[in-house]
Amino acid sequence: MGVSKSGGLPTADEKLIHDWNVFEAVPARPRRVELNDETLRDGMQSPSITDPPLDVKVQALHYMAELGIPHANIGMPCTSPKIQEATTELAKTIAREKLPIRPNCAARTVPGDVQAIVDVSQAAGIPVEAAVFIGSSPIRELAEGWDLDRMLRSTEEAITFAVEHGLEVMYVTEDTTRARPEVLQKLYRTAIDCGATRLCIADTVGHVTPHGARAIVRFFREEIVRDRPELRIDWHGHNDRGLAVANALAALEAGADCVHGTILGIGERVGNTSLDQLLVNLVLLGWLDQDLSALSKYCELIHKHCGAPLPFNYPVVGRDAFRTSTGVHAAAIVKAQQKGDAFLANRVYSGVPAELVGREQEIEIGPMSGKWNVIYWLRKHGQDPHPELVEKILAHAKSADRVLREQEIYELLAR
Numbered sequence: 001m002g003v004s005k006s007g008g009l010p011t012a013d014e015k016l017i018h019d020w021n022v023f024e025a026v027p028a029r030p031r032r033v034e035l036n037d038e039t040l041r042d043g044m045q046s047p048s049i050t051d052p053p054l055d056v057k058v059q060a061l062h063y064m065a066e067l068g069i070p071h072a073n074i075g076m077p078c079t080s081p082k083i084q085e086a087t088t089e090l091a092k093t094i095a096r097e098k099l100p101i102r103p104n105c106a107a108r109t110v111p112g113d114v115q116a117i118v119d120v121s122q123a124a125g126i127p128v129e130a131a132v133f134i135g136s137s138p139i140r141e142l143a144e145g146w147d148l149d150r151m152l153r154s155t156e157e158a159i160t161f162a163v164e165h166g167l168e169v170m171y172v173t174e175d176t177t178r179a180r181p182e183v184l185q186k187l188y189r190t191a192i193d194c195g196a197t198r199l200c201i202a203d204t205v206g207h208v209t210p211h212g213a214r215a216i217v218r219f220f221r222e223e224i225v226r227d228r229p230e231l232r233i234d235w236h237g238h239n240d241r242g243l244a245v246a247n248a249l250a251a252l253e254a255g256a257d258c259v260h261g262t263i264l265g266i267g268e269r270v271g272n273t274s275l276d277q278l279l280v281n282l283v284l285l286g287w288l289d290q291d292l293s294a295l296s297k298y299c300e301l302i303h304k305h306c307g308a309p310l311p312f313n314y315p316v317v318g319r320d321a322f323r324t325s326t327g328v329h330a331a332a333i334v335k336a337q338q339k340g341d342a343f344l345a346n347r348v349y350s351g352v353p354a355e356l357v358g359r360e361q362e363i364e365i366g367p368m369s370g371k372w373n374v375i376y377w378l379r380k381h382g383q384d385p386h387p388e389l390v391e392k393i394l395a396h397a398k399s400a401d402r403v404l405r406e407q408e409i410y411e412l413l414a415r
Helices: 011-016 054-066 081-096 111-124 138-144 148-164 181-194 210-224 244-254 275-285 295-306 327-338 371-380 387-398 406-414
Strands: 034-037 071-073 102-108 129-135 169-174 198-203 232-237 258-261
Touching (some): 081 102, 111 148, 129 148, 129 198, 169 232, 258 275, 371 387
Parallel strands (some): 034 071, 034 258, 071 102, 129 169, 232 258
């Protein structure tokens, strides 16, 4: 079955779900939807994250390729010799294994920073885009002691240096979402005149709301690139107000071409846009057609080797995302399964179908359970769910203060 307008639901099953998300208007699929994975750069800037060994970063690249993520920021090589070496090895891996990933690296608008990217590109023998950044908001200007003339000179010097050395340039203004429009026009026009081909809007401190995200992207489309449709607009968001994923979707809807994110949302302060959540939403909207079966493995890699938190209630990849011990929920799922309807079973109590990410519904037994929880568990474990046994296990569960562990249930069966 094909993907329909109802957020990824097969057309034959639309009658099962009245989708209020598309009641007024179906969001048009943006002209281009691309993703830039910042896990190995901005994600590593979290003070609580461990920088993993090179082999883990290489595995992350393979998951990006498997998930169809076309762009990746692989480091800020000017930071230290160690990061320069790791960034170079990642670029070499992309080249050697012909991974379908276009790498980029971060740099301040300083020629010395850009030179480090030139060195990575030359060592790997592949193009590496320079993502050069400078602050743009009045509050940053005051804190740094900058003036606009200095910012324009710095922009011109860095981008000219990059272009002269054969690099494509993504121009990024930090704190774009708190900057004055007239300043943004001057900075980005200078960047374009010097050869930048991608323009990145950065919600550096997670200030903006979805309304603001749409407004600033439209401003870029209408005022900055209106006569240059080939120029790409990127969106780089942070999650300080808990709106990062919603902002990214709003930015795409308003005309952004590419959105940035990190796995499990790791990054500065409370983190970046959660790339895993963004992928799921883009597929459900029908804006991307990706196989997400590797998503849980990628998240587990970052959780295990970087120390990234993975709460039990984290959307889609958390332990409890498709797990229930509540009687009424279990009954609905089991009855759907008995009808032989996997579509129904995976959606009757789930806003995200489990099979989308290679998972399945899990039913446990606990104090909120009913007989269907016990029947399901016994059948799944090859046991006969005769009524007396069901009642005994359920009585034990009702007196517990948590979900029963598997070993506890086996002990009850043995008795």
